[in-house]
Amino acid sequence: MSKRRRERNQNPLPRGPLKARVDGFTHGGEGVVRIEGKAVFVPGTLPGEQVVVQVTDDRARWARATLVEVVEGSADRVAPPLTDPDAIGGGDLAHAAPDAQRRLKTRVVREQLERLGRVAAPPVADCLAVGPDLRYRTHVRLHADPDGRLGFHRAGSHEVIPVDDLVLATPQVQAVRDAVGDATGAAEVAFRAHASTGTAAAAITPGPGGLAIPEGDFDVVLVQPNGSQLALRGDGVLAETVAGLTYRFDTSSFFQVSTGGAEALVEHVLRAAGRVDGALLWDLYAGVGLLSLPLARAGAEVVAVEGHAAATRWAERNADEAGLDIAVEHAPVASFVTDGGTSHDPPDVVVLDPPRTGAGADVIAGAISLGPGAIVYVACDVAALARDTRALIEGGYRLTAVQPLDLFPMTHHVEVVATFTR
Numbered sequence: 001m002s003k004r005r006r007e008r009n010q011n012p013l014p015r016g017p018l019k020a021r022v023d024g025f026t027h028g029g030e031g032v033v034r035i036e037g038k039a040v041f042v043p044g045t046l047p048g049e050q051v052v053v054q055v056t057d058d059r060a061r062w063a064r065a066t067l068v069e070v071v072e073g074s075a076d077r078v079a080p081p082l083t084d085p086d087a088i089g090g091g092d093l094a095h096a097a098p099d100a101q102r103r104l105k106t107r108v109v110r111e112q113l114e115r116l117g118r119v120a121a122p123p124v125a126d127c128l129a130v131g132p133d134l135r136y137r138t139h140v141r142l143h144a145d146p147d148g149r150l151g152f153h154r155a156g157s158h159e160v161i162p163v164d165d166l167v168l169a170t171p172q173v174q175a176v177r178d179a180v181g182d183a184t185g186a187a188e189v190a191f192r193a194h195a196s197t198g199t200a201a202a203a204i205t206p207g208p209g210g211l212a213i214p215e216g217d218f219d220v221v222l223v224q225p226n227g228s229q230l231a232l233r234g235d236g237v238l239a240e241t242v243a244g245l246t247y248r249f250d251t252s253s254f255f256q257v258s259t260g261g262a263e264a265l266v267e268h269v270l271r272a273a274g275r276v277d278g279a280l281l282w283d284l285y286a287g288v289g290l291l292s293l294p295l296a297r298a299g300a301e302v303v304a305v306e307g308h309a310a311a312t313r314w315a316e317r318n319a320d321e322a323g324l325d326i327a328v329e330h331a332p333v334a335s336f337v338t339d340g341g342t343s344h345d346p347p348d349v350v351v352l353d354p355p356r357t358g359a360g361a362d363v364i365a366g367a368i369s370l371g372p373g374a375i376v377y378v379a380c381d382v383a384a385l386a387r388d389t390r391a392l393i394e395g396g397y398r399l400t401a402v403q404p405l406d407l408f409p410m411t412h413h414v415e416v417v418a419t420f421t422r
Contacts, residue, residue: 013038013055017068022049027108027382029092029412033065040065043155044085046074046096047104076100081134081167081410088167089140089152091410102127102406105414109382109404116386119399127404127414131260136409137169138240139257140177141190144207149182150189166191168410176200179216185209192251193218196259197239203229203251221251242266242290245297245322249288249314256290261407265378265415266294268403269351272376272419276300279348282341282372284333284363289315289326291351291378296324303327303344305336333359337366351376358384361391368395375420385416392420 013035022045024032031045033053040063042053050072053065070077080094088094093101105127113122142150142163149162162182166174172193180189180202187207193200200218204211213220219234229236229252239248240255242262249255256262269291273281277299283292286304288311296302296319304319304326306312312330319326331340333354350372352359358381359367367375368391375397379385389399401419408414 010060011036011038013040013058013063015055017052017054018065019050019052019071022047022051025104025107027112027412035063038063042067043092044095045070046076046100049074049077074100082165084161086152086154087161087163088410089163090155090408090413091168092155093412094410098129098133098409101409102129102404105404105406105412108412109402109414109416112382112386113389113399113402116383117389117393117399119389119393122399122402124402124404127406128264129406129409130264131258133409134167135170135174136258136260137166138173138194138259139190139192139255140166140169140173141188142177143188144182144186148185148207150177150180150186170195172200176202176216176218179218180214183212184214185211188223190223190251192238194238194240194259196241197246199238201234201236201238201251203236219251227252243294245293245318247288247290247293247314247318248321250310253288253308253311253314255288256407258407261405261415262290264405264407265417266291268405268417269376269378270294270298272401272403272417273298273300273349273351273374276349280345281349281351282337282344282347282370283351283353284337284359284367285353285355286315286328287311287353289318289328291353292326292328293319293322293324295351296326297322300349303329303341303347305329305331305333305341307332334362334366337363337370341370346370347372349374349376351378353378354384356381356384358388360388364388364391364395368392368397371422373422377416377418377420379416379418380413382414382416385418389418389420397422 020033022031030041044067052069057064085091110124145160151162186204188205190203203221205223220232221236222230243266281300286306292304397420405415
């Protein structure tokens, strides 16, 4: 028997249903109970509740369990908009009232910065609502079940739950979903629609059989086996207007999934960056220019760095159409901050908007070596932010402000704008 196996069996929990009090909450949206001194993570629970749980995965130092019964519910517990949270599409906090969701997200941001970031009393503001709690998503991806019906994957599995009513999607996205239906033969369909410009598209990944092209007032794009996309109807170009600026992009490019969320990010990044008129600013992971354009409009000399080729082309085009002069660099951010940026002067301000995995050690070390007076970090994963925060503090920066934003209501996800000064 391996050492790992012996460790796993040293402190097994009882097999039957167990009653416990929820006394913690994880950054993944799970309640935490303690049974015989072991932390047990239970989805669908809220702090303070007394619950009955069934352990499903028992490890040496922690365990996972399913919720059997809520014996004493929290005052924050509500009936979710759908009885099955997986049918909401990531609706793992739909059992909590929206204000309570935001309090939990504030708590999680603070705790992660304290534990992983090792920041004493981090300056975390209350999580802010930025738009509606339902019907806010401008981008939804569905998968086909064996009968061709489209829906969401059940959490932690490949099982597809057929869904007709997309309760988190905007009415415009819902209209595209209704028009596409379930008879196209697609293996996967991504629905995108933007009310501010009237643009909409369905990006269809074919299944093993034939493919029927749906009718409707929206573009249709075919996702090919190599990942490239071919417009079958229309040009497959979407547009969104945010803070008075219009951004164009194709269906392969990332853009924030809610208009209100994009507006909030622009507002709070501008606030965090401070007076940038005349400053040299590097916007790392710039995408199609969501933050680069308003920063340039505020007077900054912007260098926008992005590794996705299509996004850099759109960033250049969006800047040109807005009449803004931005230097757009197509390069991996890690290589740019270490040696690729030598053609530019060191920045006064760095804006980081990395993917969910965070900026990472190389990018953080490169940013520190550049010596900007301020670093504005936009995070979509608070644990990654906390790890990078520790590195920034060790590199001589101070965390001066943390603003959580509720860009993804009904889910545990939270966006954070953090400000660091040298």
